[in-house]
Amino acid sequence: MAAAFLGGFIALACLALFAAVLVAPAxxxxxxxxxxxxxxxxxxxxxxxxxxxxxxxxxxxxxxxxALAVIGAAALAPxxxxxxxxxxxxxxxxxxxxxxxxxxxxxxxxxxxxxxPGGAFQAGALLxxxxxxxxxxxxxxWWRRGLSGRLGAAAGTAAFLIAGxxxxxxxxxxxxxxxxxxxxAVILAIEAVAAVSVAVAxxxxxxxxxxxxxPGEGAP
Amino acid sequence: xxxxxxxxxxxxxxxxxxALAAFAAPRAAAALxxxxxxxxxxxxxxxxxxVGARIALGGHAAPLGVALRLDGLAWPFLALAxxxxxxxxxxxxxxxxxxxxxxxxxxxxxxAGLNALFVSADAFNLYITLEVVSLAAVAxxxxxxxxxxxxxxxxxxxxxxxxxxxxxxxxxFYRATGALDIGLIGAAGLSGPxxxxxLALTTLGLLLKAGAAPFHFWLPPAHAAAAPxxxxxxxxxxxxxxxxxxxxxxxxAAPPEALDAAAPVFRVLGLAALGVGALGAFRATRLKxxxxxxxxxxxxxxxxxxxFAAGSPLAVQALVAFMAAHxxxxxxxxxxxxxxxxxxxxxxxxxxxxxxxxxxxxKGAIGLGxxxxxxxPPSGGFLAKWTLAEAATAQGHWWMAPLLxxxxxxxxxxxxxxxxxxxxxxxxxxxxxxxxWSALALAVAAVALGFSGPMLSALMLAxxxx
Numbered sequence: 001m002a003a004a005f006l007g008g009f010i011a012l013a014c015l016a017l018f019a020a021v022l023v024a025p026a027x028x029x030x031x032x033x034x035x036x037x038x039x040x041x042x043x044x045x046x047x048x049x050x051x052x053x054x055x056x057x058x059x060x061x062x063x064x065x066x067a068l069a070v071i072g073a074a075a076l077a078p079x080x081x082x083x084x085x086x087x088x089x090x091x092x093x094x095x096x097x098x099x100x101x102x103x104x105x106x107x108x109x110x111x112x113x114x115x116x117p118g119g120a121f122q123a124g125a126l127l128x129x130x131x132x133x134x135x136x137x138x139x140x141x142w143w144r145r146g147l148s149g150r151l152g153a154a155a156g157t158a159a160f161l162i163a164g165x166x167x168x169x170x171x172x173x174x175x176x177x178x179x180x181x182x183x184x185a186v187i188l189a190i191e192a193v194a195a196v197s198v199a200v201a202x203x204x205x206x207x208x209x210x211x212x213x214x215p216g217e218g219a220p
Numbered sequence: 221x222x223x224x225x226x227x228x229x230x231x232x233x234x235x236x237x238x239a240l241a242a243f244a245a246p247r248a249a250a251a252l253x254x255x256x257x258x259x260x261x262x263x264x265x266x267x268x269x270x271v272g273a274r275i276a277l278g279g280h281a282a283p284l285g286v287a288l289r290l291d292g293l294a295w296p297f298l299a300l301a302x303x304x305x306x307x308x309x310x311x312x313x314x315x316x317x318x319x320x321x322x323x324x325x326x327x328x329x330x331x332a333g334l335n336a337l338f339v340s341a342d343a344f345n346l347y348i349t350l351e352v353v354s355l356a357a358v359a360x361x362x363x364x365x366x367x368x369x370x371x372x373x374x375x376x377x378x379x380x381x382x383x384x385x386x387x388x389x390x391x392x393f394y395r396a397t398g399a400l401d402i403g404l405i406g407a408a409g410l411s412g413p414x415x416x417x418x419l420a421l422t423t424l425g426l427l428l429k430a431g432a433a434p435f436h437f438w439l440p441p442a443h444a445a446a447a448p449x450x451x452x453x454x455x456x457x458x459x460x461x462x463x464x465x466x467x468x469x470x471x472x473a474a475p476p477e478a479l480d481a482a483a484p485v486f487r488v489l490g491l492a493a494l495g496v497g498a499l500g501a502f503r504a505t506r507l508k509x510x511x512x513x514x515x516x517x518x519x520x521x522x523x524x525x526x527x528f529a530a531g532s533p534l535a536v537q538a539l540v541a542f543m544a545a546h547x548x549x550x551x552x553x554x555x556x557x558x559x560x561x562x563x564x565x566x567x568x569x570x571x572x573x574x575x576x577x578x579x580x581x582x583k584g585a586i587g588l589g590x591x592x593x594x595x596x597p598p599s600g601g602f603l604a605k606w607t608l609a610e611a612a613t614a615q616g617h618w619w620m621a622p623l624l625x626x627x628x629x630x631x632x633x634x635x636x637x638x639x640x641x642x643x644x645x646x647x648x649x650x651x652x653x654x655x656x657w658s659a660l661a662l663a664v665a666a667v668a669l670g671f672s673g674p675m676l677s678a679l680m681l682a683x684x685x686x
Binding site: 010014017024028030037053054055058061062065067068069071072074075078153154165168171172175176177 | 223225226229232233236237239240243244275276277278279280283284285286320321322323325326329332336344345348349351352355356358359362363385388392394395396397398408412413414416417418420421424
């Protein structure tokens, strides 16, 4: 009862706060500054420029959070128990048709991210959908398991770290790309590895299930 | 000479690389975690000479890029994390935890997140580092065994809720100022609802994450259910991460007038935590629950000191001393409690007995840890209380000095429930129990912190420089 009152009070207070802020004038955002600095990055999509160059460090940590989710899930559910496969002719045929198309489209999303909406997270999420499809139809690729699966989930963060340290040799600063041409190449390389890594990580989370008596079970 | 760019980047590159390696190579994971924890402690020690450094990651200055800043406020927290991770990893309890599959990678990810958090100068980047810290901490909590599942899940929900409030507040800051860098937000000179709303939201989120009263309900079950070494990190430094961001926002993003206006609220929150934590500690029946409730109480010193920090670097200095002293002492006591539990075979408070002379270091760690928690001279806790009393008295709040003395007595009374076990016969002996040198090292550090007053003052002056 007390908790409900406290919760209700906090919700009301938050609504009042939102209202108070939304009627106040907003400051101009950073759109102009991003547009002015975008030519340095080698990409023409401002969102990609912000995510992979200006605030690339944020994105490094975000990719690390995805890897961390897999690390945590693997620690709590060391043995994956794949769901019983949907082996009917419709599911198998659908997977056979959809999987190649999904790979193609996620490659497109990755490539187009430099200029238009798209990029590693979108491509990775789509690819993860494809992997889940293979997972539930019983044809999980061998590299999703074991050492290669762990390396795959860690690869996005590792690629970011390696790229950050690599450009440091040239510029002396972590994640400071040397010029737009190199910047574009490094961004595309990070995004390509990150896309596959995100896909492996998300599909590993899909397959992770706590076994008997493991922590994580018995929660209310 | 290492450049500040390389040294500050190493703070997250080193443990994050270690975490990925530990995840990929589980057989080498435990040794890797211990080695990297000590390497990180050495790195942080070396960084003392670089206090005052500020770097623009990727070569993009704020507002476009993210800055890292190593100042006099950040370094003590880095040092606290460095010492706790190193000694906890080497302790028997730490090696037992690190032997579990996946624990070493989580351990190092948590360290990477904490390091990144303490040097971040950007409100949104802080959100991501808080996420890294929370997720790793929740997973480490859940590794405590089947009984830890439910508390860990509750911890996760509370932490995610706190994140959402914090993120909403950051979004409002950006809307009002067009900046995410904390210094730039402060320089924008916000006032009225445009300042109050984001401050209230971020503060609510951070108090939830810190387990500060009245949002402490999730903390004792989680900290009591986790593995002993994980509890040492959770109580010692993880809850401080949210409090650290709270200090940052109120001292750097908000003007002193705002903190002055909110000061009564913070003082009440702090006193409430002291009372609630003490009450829980009196009623606890298990050793670890007692220690966890003591954390609820000790966290209260952060909002309490913040309530006197408007325009008072001395109160901020007291706050840092409180956090460091409590972190070291609590790390020591959680590790020592593991030895006591192993020697006794149980951890029911009423029937714990003297673990014997072989566990001398463990007993010493508990004794010194309690001295530091009570704030008896010459410990770090005494330095913190003395500094806070000085800051409060200078502002006309003479009642703080007797109140802090009373809080010491209160702490002593409930901690007596633990200390009395050490003198209770019959003695039992267990050859398997660790002797407790790591715990003793942390407890000695908590007491020795009492002599760091001049160093802390110098660090705070370094912080005041632009």
